[in-house]
Amino acid sequence: MSPPAARIEALLQSLPGLDWSANSTEVKRKSLDYYWFSPILRRQLDGKLADAIVRPRNVDELREIVSACVRHNVPLTMRGGGTGNYGQAVPLDGGVVIETTALDQLVWFERGVVRAQAGIKLAVLDQFVAPHGWELRCMPSTYRMATIGGLFCGGFGGIGSITYGPLSTPGTVLGVKVMTVEAEPRILELRAPEALQHAHTYGTNGIILELEIALAPAHQWDETLLSFRDAEAAFTCVQAIAQCPGLIKKETAVFADSVVAYFKKLSAHIEAGESAAIVVINSSNRETLQSFVNTAGGRIAFQQTGAVAKATQHTLLEYCWNHTTLHALRSDKSLTYLQTSYEYGREREQLAQIEKRAGAEMLSHLEFIRDEHGRVICNGLPLVRFTTEHRLLELIDLHRECGIGVKDPHAYTLSRGSRHGAMSPASLDAKRRFDPGGLLNPGKIASQQPSGSS
Numbered sequence: 530m531s532p533p534a535a536r537i538e539a540l541l542q543s544l545p546g547l548d549w550s551a552n553s554t555e556v557k558r559k560s561l562d563y564y565w566f567s568p569i570l571r572r573q574l575d576g577k578l579a580d581a582i583v584r585p586r587n588v589d590e591l592r593e594i595v596s597a598c599v600r601h602n603v604p605l606t607m608r609g610g611g612t613g614n615y616g617q618a619v620p621l622d623g624g625v626v627i628e629t630t631a632l633d634q635l636v637w638f639e640r641g642v643v644r645a646q647a648g649i650k651l652a653v654l655d656q657f658v659a660p661h662g663w664e665l666r667c668m669p670s671t672y673r674m675a676t677i678g679g680l681f682c683g684g685f686g687g688i689g690s691i692t693y694g695p696l697s698t699p700g701t702v703l704g705v706k707v708m709t710v711e712a713e714p715r716i717l718e719l720r721a722p723e724a725l726q727h728a729h730t731y732g733t734n735g736i737i738l739e740l741e742i743a744l745a746p747a748h749q750w751d752e753t754l755l756s757f758r759d760a761e762a763a764f765t766c767v768q769a770i771a772q773c774p775g776l777i778k779k780e781t782a783v784f785a786d787s788v789v790a791y792f793k794k795l796s797a798h799i800e801a802g803e804s805a806a807i808v809v810i811n812s813s814n815r816e817t818l819q820s821f822v823n824t825a826g827g828r829i830a831f832q833q834t835g836a837v838a839k840a841t842q843h844t845l846l847e848y849c850w851n852h853t854t855l856h857a858l859r860s861d862k863s864l865t866y867l868q869t870s871y872e873y874g875r876e877r878e879q880l881a882q883i884e885k886r887a888g889a890e891m892l893s894h895l896e897f898i899r900d901e902h903g904r905v906i907c908n909g910l911p912l913v914r915f916t917t918e919h920r921l922l923e924l925i926d927l928h929r930e931c932g933i934g935v936k937d938p939h940a941y942t943l944s945r946g947s948r949h950g951a952m953s954p955a956s957l958d959a960k961r962r963f964d965p966g967g968l969l970n971p972g973k974i975a976s977q978q979p980s981g982s983s
């Protein structure tokens with residue numbers, strides 16, 4: 530339940546010099562994320578609003594806000610770029626949304642490791658380290674808007690994960706600085722693996738101030754759009770590319786013909802009925818890539834260097850991961866999607882089972898990544914032709930019956946939306962230590978869910 534207006538008023542008056550916004554348009558915009566990708570979340574989260582938005586300009590201001598929220602018993606929800614797509618940053622109980630985008634300083638950078646404040650945008654961080662021969666190991670396709678803190682607390686990985694795995698793979702996040710939510714907020718430095726107790730917990734167990742992450746050596750990349758006569762040839766070719774250790778890669782995605790049809794700006798390059806793939810590979814591997822494509826009977830439909838992509842601001846990376854879903858939704862609002870993970874070695878069999886049992890209701894979009902054991906595994910963000918909520922849940926069950934993992938993107942709580950299922954006991958313990966009053970992003974842990982939100 531939202532705190533009474535008088536309490537919010539008292540809070541705002543206690544900190545008059547801060548960058549507050551209680552303007553209704555701004556409050557609405559900053560209370561929402563991309564939860565609308567899901568018809569179920571739309572029904573559950575439409576109209577959930579903060580009482581006020583605040584944008585601290587430095588850590589001292591953040592500390593004052595946190596302390597005042599605790600004293601006035603007002604919930605607070607952290608927000609980076611607001612690009613999450615399970616309503617992670619949508620405040621369920623009103624209160625204050627704290628936007629981190631002014632806490633965007635680079636703290637230090639040395640020998641392939643960078644430390645930055647949580648509100649720095651991923652593209653800005655990547656651009657900063659690039660001239661020194663380094664780049665981010667992985668980032669979401671929303672890297673232009675998303676922050677490093679938002680990726681750590683609400684995301685997974687994406688571009689680059691074919692080589693380095695998700696962000697939470699041991700060895701990438703080396704440490705975090707966290708603020709507690711107490712009347713006298715404390716700041717603690719946590720090193721990995723303890724730091725990872727705060728990963729993907731939707732900002733429910735502490736406020737991340739800084740992250741220290743290991744980088745990857747930078748490469749010159751070629752972005753390539755491939756086309757194939759059918760889905761089988763596309764899968765075979767891209768899986769071989771993804772598995773080949775001699776090919777240095779950043780992105781390997783496969784799209785059914787029905788999905789690529791939504792890529793309007795690429796339509797001149799792909800013929801109707803062709804399956805497609807996007808691979809981003811080191812420019813030195815250009816000839817090898819061509820031979821893989823020839824073997825599969827495919828063709829290079831379009832190719833550009835990473836430098837051209839940056840200069841023109843038209844990158845193939847922004848067709849991958851959930852940008853695929855975004856492109857499709859722009860054309861057809863009735864679509865939605867799932868997040869799937871196929872069993873290593875059984876991918877083709879499982880994909881065939883889904884095709885047989887769900888047919889044209891599911892439109893295939895696959896992404897290869899490397900898992901924590903070093904295996905190249907196949908994840909999916911298939912589009913779904915939505916009919917009813919009941920049928921959507923049946924399709925999730927159908928995937929699970931076939932042994933396919935589903936990270937449910939139609940749930941906003943950590944027990945269903947989380948990659949690992951329920952929050953780990955260590956993360957819950959961190960919740961008790963870092964947010965003893967339970968004020969951070971309330972309702973996002975299943976056991977705390979407010980009534981009437983199912």
Ligand SMILES: Cc1cc2nc3c(=O)[nH]c(=O)nc-3n(C[C@H](O)[C@H](O)[C@H](O)COP(=O)(O)OP(=O)(O)OC[C@H]3O[C@@H](n4cnc5c(N)ncnc54)[C@H](O)[C@@H]3O)c2cc1C
Nearest residue numbers: 609610611612613669670676679683684685687732737850
């Ligand atoms: C088109 C599209 C494509 C996407 N592609 C990908 C993808 O490729 N890979 C992927 O992993 N995700 C993807 N996402 C989801 C999302 O963009 C990413 O996870 C992104 O990293 C989130 O960053 P953000 O700054 O926008 O976080 P926000 O949405 O602002 O926040 C995410 C969560 O983190 C919490 N949080 C933010 N900052 C802090 C902090 N400092 N301290 C504590 N908690 C905090 C928030 O409360 C919220 O729970 C996509 C989304 C869209 C809409």
